[in-house]
Amino acid sequence: MQSILQYLPTWIIENKDSLAIASWAVSALALAFGLASLLATKKAGETYRRLMIGPGAEDLHQILSEQAGAVRDLQTEVARLRAENQQLRDEAVGHLQHFGMLRYNAFAETGSDLSFSVAWLDGRRDGLVLTSLYGRQESRVYAKPVKNGLSNYSLTEEEKRAIEAALRQQ
Numbered sequence: 001m002q003s004i005l006q007y008l009p010t011w012i013i014e015n016k017d018s019l020a021i022a023s024w025a026v027s028a029l030a031l032a033f034g035l036a037s038l039l040a041t042k043k044a045g046e047t048y049r050r051l052m053i054g055p056g057a058e059d060l061h062q063i064l065s066e067q068a069g070a071v072r073d074l075q076t077e078v079a080r081l082r083a084e085n086q087q088l089r090d091e092a093v094g095h096l097q098h099f100g101m102l103r104y105n106a107f108a109e110t111g112s113d114l115s116f117s118v119a120w121l122d123g124r125r126d127g128l129v130l131t132s133l134y135g136r137q138e139s140r141v142y143a144k145p146v147k148n149g150l151s152n153y154s155l156t157e158e159e160k161r162a163i164e165a166a167l168r169q170q
Helices: 010-014 016-052 060-092 157-168
Strands: 096-104 115-122 127-134 139-146
Touching: 096 157, 115 157, 127 157
Parallel strands: none
Antiparallel strands: 096 115, 115 127, 127 139
C-alpha cells in the first residue's frame, strides 16, 4: 500500500508542519465557538424555562392566552364605544347647539334696551328666532322658523344679527 503523501502536491508536503499548526488552530477556534454556542443555548434554555413557569406557576402559554382574550375584549369594547359615539354625534346634530342674542332699543320713547332677538339653532343650522319688541303701551313677541340659517319670513336686521351670532358659536 502506498503512502497518501505521494498524492499530495509538493507544497503541502514541504509545509506540513505549518499546515498541522494551522489545523490545530482552526480546531481550537471551532471548539471555542462550539463551547460559546453551547453556553448561549444553555442560557436561552434557562430563560425559556423561567418564562414557561412563572412566579404564580402560570406558564407563558396561559399568560399569552389571557392577554389575547383581554385584547379581543378591548377591541370589542372599542368598537361598541365607536358605534355609540357615532350614534350620539348623529343625534347631537338635531339638538339645539347654537345660541345668539341681541338686545336693543326698538322704540325711541322707551329709553332702554328692553327689546331682544334670540336665535336657537341646531347642527344643521335649523331652529327658530324669537323676537320681543318692548314698548311703553304694548309688547309684541314674534317667533320665526329658521332653516339652514334662513327663514321663509322676512327677518329684521336684529334677527339676522342674532342668527349670525348663533352661527359664529362653535
